[in-house]
Amino acid sequence: EDKVVQSPLSLVVHEGDTVTLNCSYEVTNFRSLLWYKQEKKAPTFLFMLTSSGIEKKSGRLSSILDKKELFSILNITATQTGDSAVYLCAHPLSGTYKYIFGTGTRLKVLA
């Protein structure tokens, strides 16, 4: 059965540190993998990785997809307190547009 597993569950770092968040997935027919940032309310979209776009970057955030090993990582460099949030990854189930989410990684950045 398709599933998404994120690690670590939580992480505490100091400002300026670099963090790597992991998302492993099992899916019969890969189409895309999405990363979201959730602060207090709605998850906000960060990146979508597909077979034709396995690496994305936006400012201090970047993400890569390893289709062979079935995982993705989200890197945040020079972390700031504003990066404190839950980071979620998700993918659509085979043959549908139903997205399933991992449990998320809770990141806390200390000043």
Added chain:
Amino acid sequence: DTGVSQDPRHKITKRGQNVTFRCDPISEHNRLYWYRQTLGQGPEFLTYFQNEAQLEKSRLLSDRFSAERPKGSFSTLEIQRTEQGDSAMYLCASSAGFENSPLHFGNGTRLTVT
């Protein structure tokens, strides 16, 4: 683009009462999703629509839950005979109709059942 909007933001109800939530998606988006999220968990899929058609409903969802999307625009999620276990954040999301279009979430409705 005004984003996905949900109403109400908070709802407190007594066990056994019915509640209804509303979601207005981004106007040009034809897919609409409902998710439920509890503390420390990722969003859990409830159901989704393409236009007015409800294409899938979670097997975990009891018959007390029903969703509609008349005319393919806004959607409502109703929970009948609420139970304390229904307390959660109910998130609505929408997406455009093309392949690999991401979900865009509203701010959610937080339900507390006392």
